Amino acid sequence: MTGEIAVVVTSLAEQQQLIRGGKLQPLAMLIPDDFAVKNVGTIPSAFKFYPGLSKYLPISQAIGMAVPADTPDDVKAVLADAFTKALQTDKVKKWADDNY
Numbered sequence: 001m002t003g004e005i006a007v008v009v010t011s012l013a014e015q016q017q018l019i020r021g022g023k024l025q026p027l028a029m030l031i032p033d034d035f036a037v038k039n040v041g042t043i044p045s046a047f048k049f050y051p052g053l054s055k056y057l058p059i060s061q062a063i064g065m066a067v068p069a070d071t072p073d074d075v076k077a078v079l080a081d082a083f084t085k086a087l088q089t090d091k092v093k094k095w096a097d098d099n100y
Contacts, residue, residue, distance in 0.1 A: 031057070032054065
């Protein structure tokens with residue numbers, strides 16, 4: 001966008017607004033299959049062009065919470081239960097779908 005770099009490896013979730021706005025052109029996905037982006041089109045899998053990637057990719061992305069090591073187990077259980085319930089709500093599911 002600023003002309004500083006020609007290519008960058010990043011996640012779809014991080015760049016989806018720029019892609020949708022036509023400010024960033026996705027070249028390929030680092031997953032085995034092509035990926036359809038709503039209102040944009042299909043981004044091809046880099047595995048088609050570089051079959052050796054399958055030795056190293058895909059890498060799973062995870063988002064979690066951290067609490068101090070001495071947090072009581074019952075408190076951790078309450079947090080885990082609340083997180084699990086929140087992930088099942090329509091609002092969070094819609095956010096996840098909208099943001100890949």
